[in-house]
Amino acid sequence: MELHILEIIKAIILGVVEGFTEFLPISSTGHLILVNQFLSFDKYFTVLFDIVIQLGAILAVLVYFIKKLWPFTKDQVKNKATLNIWYKTIVGVLPTILFGALFASFIKDKLFNPWVVAISLLVGGLVIIFIENKNKTAQIVSIEDLSYKMAFFIGLIQCLSMIPGVSRSASTIIGGMVLGTSRVVATEFSFFLAIPTMFAASVYSLLKYNGILDINQFFILIVGFVVSFGVALIIVKFLIGFVQKHDFKIFGYYRIILGIIVLLYFLMK
Secondary structure (H helix, E strand, O other): OOOOHHHHHHHHHHHHHHHHHOOOOOOHHHHHHHHOOOOOOOHHHHHHHHHHHHHHHHHHHHHHOHHHHOOOOOOHHHHHHHHHHHHHHHHHHHHHHHHHHHHHHHHHHHHOOHHHHHHHHHHHHHHHHHHHHHOOOOOEOOHHHOOHHHHHHHHHHHHHHHOOOOOHHHHHHHHHHHOOEOHHHHHHHHHHHHHHHHHHHHHHHHHHOOOOOOHHHHHHHHHHHHHHHHHHHHHHHHHHHHOOOOOOHHHHHHHHHHHHHHHHHHHHO
């Protein structure tokens, strides 16, 4: 079967969308659902493709933070600090694993549609702006100061991101700030939480996938994976620098505008 150039273009566009939106507080799942209304592969391959490009984004986080997350060095003090980060991350991801096991299928069947995405974008944008306006002086200014209890509660708030359009990064970052962390700590911990959260969700979806790949589909997956990885790596670096000098209001306004546009589009359709 001949590989069509349009399929490669789709893979590139969707890879860019995933890499660009995964770690910004604007919802990658929501954006993929919206883009898939206009650009998508067949039903079953689309599911697999979305999983693979998500794995590309995860790899970008691991590559960027490899020195901070690699616990096997000659520096025992650093190794202990690194393992401490991993322990807190594992504690933080437990609520999502539990809620995901209980409600993932229901949410995917009932809530994965443009209407839910639009409303979630709109409401989430309002929440971000409200929280930023009320933001007080942070009590926790380093990952080392983050307690296991705090990590668990941030993970509990992350469960809201199971609703498409809410955004995993938005829920964890804003949740962390509400609980007293600095914007930088909340953002960094959000990156760390993404690794086991997204990996577990991807493996779960892969195990449920029953399709058979041909050589062309395999190539398309590689293209999407590489593009997603490259774009996500740029965004991770950008966001780390951005949060040191700016708040998240701009993302709140973006969510509100996009949510309104999507609602109007489907109301007029």
